[in-house]
Amino acid sequence: MSPRLLSCALLAVIAGCGREAVAPAPRVARVFAAASLTAVFTSLAAAFEKEHPDTKLDLHFAGTPSLVMQVQQGERPAVFASADEANMQKLVDARVLVGDPRIFASNGLAIVVRPGNPASIHRLADLATPGLKVALCGPEVPAGRYARQALGKAGVAVSSVSDEPNVKALVTKVQLGELDAGIVYRTDGHGLDGKVTLVDVAPEHDVVAKYPIAGTIDAYGADVGARFVQFVFSPVGQNILQSFGFRAR
């Protein structure tokens, strides 16, 4: 690098620093959320940041058990949104939450099938049809546990060809045509019109998935996190959740 080029680069860096110093640094809070909340929380966070321009949310999505483990290992997100109550209970037991977790939304189950439903699957019992390739999420993932509960209620025995690690992976494999059907959340068809078809599980077999949210103790940006939790419960937040197919709490 020539000296002139180097000084140009240095100037650019200094100028960049200067500009950043003029605007006040946004107050950052870290949000841990279940993988199945990826789309809706991205939207919620964008709306929240628009309402509170001085804040910034660092969103972190993964399977709920992985997130729980990270908190158990000492991570302290300002907000923790879990895909189920059982996993949240582990954090309650570990005494790392601020107050009690509150349910902010709920979800139901649906059967995801190929576009237009060529195998004409209309209820859980149809999943037992021989020759169909059906997969569930693993029983260690909330979606997999709910799916097995629903099948149990319907008295249907399904031989799953694979225990998929999360609902998104399952939906993708149905979309690619490698699977004929799987059990996922009702919200998983959002934005996939024409690529997959979702068939709601009958109310008598359905399992209501409840999503709890809470802050963790000693978290950086705890006040921003608390405001975000309030926002999720506000009419604006609940509207966004409903627009993604979630039921209000």
Added chain:
Amino acid sequence: MTTRRPRAAIVGALAATFAAGLFALPLLGLVLRAPWREFGRQLLSPAVGDAMRLSLVSSTFAVVVAFVLGLPLAAWLASGSSAVRSVVRILVMLPIVLPPIVGGIALLLAFGRNGVVGSWLRDWFDVSLPFTTPAVCIAAAYMGVPFFVLCAEAGLRNFDRRFVQAAASLGAGPARRFFFVVVPMIAPSLTAGALLCWARALGEFCATQMFAGNLAGRTRTMPLACSVAMENEPDLAVLLGLVLAAVSAGVLLLLRHRVLVRP
């Protein structure tokens, strides 16, 4: 200059210590957190047994493919140089550097029910590979065999052709020359290649989950079992991790061993 030298030595030693720590500490974490009392009971559980069996079957399959298909390929690659050979070599070596998830997606799009080859397999033979044990084996071979081809080709290229000429002058045919002169003389390269192939196939995770799915007893190999256990039984995950780490260390020891690989 003389005063600077000791300081440089200290800085170097510190850097080396940090580097060694970077690799030693994670393993220490695994060893310290391992539920040693549970070791025997957990390892003998049927779920772990199934995963071990699948891992052994698929990684051994990869080594068999390496010798049956990889060795002729390496022989052809080593037998000259041409543009075609270069292109084929890049294709074969690609899985070594390719992120495994890309390998898995590629396998699914090629051999899946609606894949380039898979749809043909389905229409003609009524065969569907994804979510089956053969799919696990294919993923293992796809990821492992390139290491064997790499080592075998290097061995063949360093091989002194005069031995073959001598054997030919004594009346040995091509097959006899290859199997009784060339193969024994490049055995160290082949052994090293086979070990690397086996170890890579044993550790295969991403492509397997993408292409073969994850079902206990059918496609859940040791690394997949380790990943599932991390979600609900971290102790078991640590244990499976230790077994895999021990096997990997064993492979490295064998590679260093003079009987197998002459330095």
